[in-house]
Amino acid sequence: MSRPSLDRPSYWHLFGVLARGRRLRLAGLGLVLAVSSALPLAGPQLLRAFIDQVASGRSSSLWLPVGGYLLVSVVQQALSAGSAYGATHLAWIATNALRERATRHALELDLSFHDGRSPGEMIERTDGDISAVSSFVSSFAVQVIGNTLTMAGVLVLVLLEDWRIGLGLAGFVAVAGVTLARLRHSAVPRAAERRAASATLFGEIEERLTGAEDLRANGAGSYAVGRFQQTGAALLRATVRAATATRSVYVLTLSLFAAGSALSLLAGTALFQAGTITLGTVYLLFRYTNLLRDPLEQISTQLQKAQDAIAGFARVQELLDERPSIRDDGQAALPPGPLAVELKRVGFAYREGAPVLEDVSLSLGPGSVLGVAGRTGSGKSSLARLLLRLADPGEGVVRLGGVDLREARLGSLRDRVCMVTQDVQLFDASVRDNLTLFGAQPADDGRLVEVLHRLQLGPWYRALPDGLDTRLGPGGAGVSAGEAQLVAFARAFLRDPGLVVLDEATSRLDPVSEARIEQAVGTLLQGRTAILIAHRLATLGRADDIVVLSRGRVVEHGRRQVLADDSTSHFARLLATASEATR
Secondary structure: OOOOOOOOOHHHHHHHHHOOOHHHHHHHHHHHHHHHHHHHHHHHHHHHOOOOOOOOHOOOOHHHHHHHHHHHHHHHHHHHHHHHHHHHHHHHHHHHHHHHHHHHHHOOOOOOHHOOHHHHHHHHHHHHHHHHHHHHHHHHHHHHHHHHHHHHHHHHHHHHHHHHHHHHHHHHHHHHHHHHHHHHHHHHHHHHHHHHHHHHHHHHHHHOOOOOOOHHHHHHHHHHHHHHHHHHHHHHHHHHHHHHHHHHHHHHHHHHHHHHHHHHHHHHHHHHHHHOOOOOHHHHHHHHHHHHHHHHHHHHHHHHHHHHHHHHHHHHHHHHHHOOOOOOOOEEEOOOOOOOEEEEEEEEOOOOOEEEEEEEEEOOOHHHHEEEEEOOOOOHHHHHHHOOOOOOEEEEEEEEOOEEEEOOOOOHHHHHHEEEEEOOOOOOOOOOOOOOOOOOOOOHHHHHHEEEEHHHHHHHHOOOOOOHOEEOOHHHHOOOOOHHHHHHHHHHHHOOOEEEEEEOOOOOHHHHHHHHHHHHHHHOOOOOOEEEEEOOHHHHOOOOOOEEEEOOOOEEEEEEHHHHHHOOHHHHHHHHHHHHHHO
């Protein structure tokens, strides 16, 4: 897949994306900016009138320029505040939409994409990079567009006063603008490096915090600190390079301004001595020259944000350019009731040349229970991913209820198939939200309580201080492994699926908890098709049929009891090995 270059997006491309559907608000903001940018030009005109009146001895009407100057200043400040608020509000609305789009897109990408990236890096991609865009956009309208309009007004008015000074100022602005444009191309990649280094640091921190218990238990704290120092140093070096590029532009801009300001003052003085202009006009020209300073300084200051924004937007665009292999192009709906399962000559690989499943064919009738056995790496979990269409087979076809999964709507598939694994994710939210996954599985409170009691969670529920409103801690803090597993079964039960896949769902539980889970499993599987994937073969006792996988191939498929009684079968040998290991 082709990748966009980091300096390909431009300011206008960025604003074009964010402005879609918001043109009316932008027009209103543009009007306010135009007025607020023109008002600073009126102040020097009023002060020139004041100076000329004083110099000529006409002091009777001095209150007019003084009063006008005060009024212009007040209105200018009010409009500046209003435009800043409007620009910030509009920027956050637009970038929040971009943040939502990037997050939704990231969730739709293949698992292989996420396997190669840490959660910290993805947080930086979907939030940190877009926050940099938002910070820049909120100030761009006021600090860059507004100041550019002010500069244009200054140049026009100075040209009207004296074309020679006007051309000199125009040349100064042109040189500064060209310099900024040229240096931007070298500055943006530096900013991109800094954002990438920041993402790496976030990923490093997230990984170390997740494994804090293991690091402490094994005395690996010094290693974690050393890795943090390395990634922190890399971020520091990238930040220094980015800041150096920015400061080079800033220093050069100030140097050009100092030269232009001095030349303007000398030219105005010469014209005054020649009697061409008044003393007030000398001040006017000098003040207008100084008015160029703030816009140029503001634009230079915004360059750092511009670099971060363009680099961040390029990284977000790169994320959005990623295309999932799983497309929701199907129109078929899976039928109601227990689902039949059929795999026909299925082959699958995460990367080319390394097959995980080869020529797998099997069928399972509606309402049947299939046990899948095999050693680690035999392809059991990959088989489960294919059944939920978290991946598509490279060869062959997977059918549920007679429907090819490539032709089924993903929404229908997610409603009719569910999987419970050994790694249950509980959220920092209420019990209700953890059961319904924040409303993804609508159910009234009575139904939730009924399901909890049916799945052996009645005592746990009665002990909750606020019932369904009780808030669980981050990661389900305070909930035992057995209770968490039962909550996962409750989620599955609420969806009323036609196919349930249990992938090592009881492998980490103690015998007492496992006994409770077994009762819940019996309740969950009633009237449903089920596939049980297990290392602990004792959990396959309720299976009707057994499939044994080895190196991605089906080496055995038959009735569970028949295979268990045949001492020469692969399944019987696995049972014997497991029995010896537990002695």
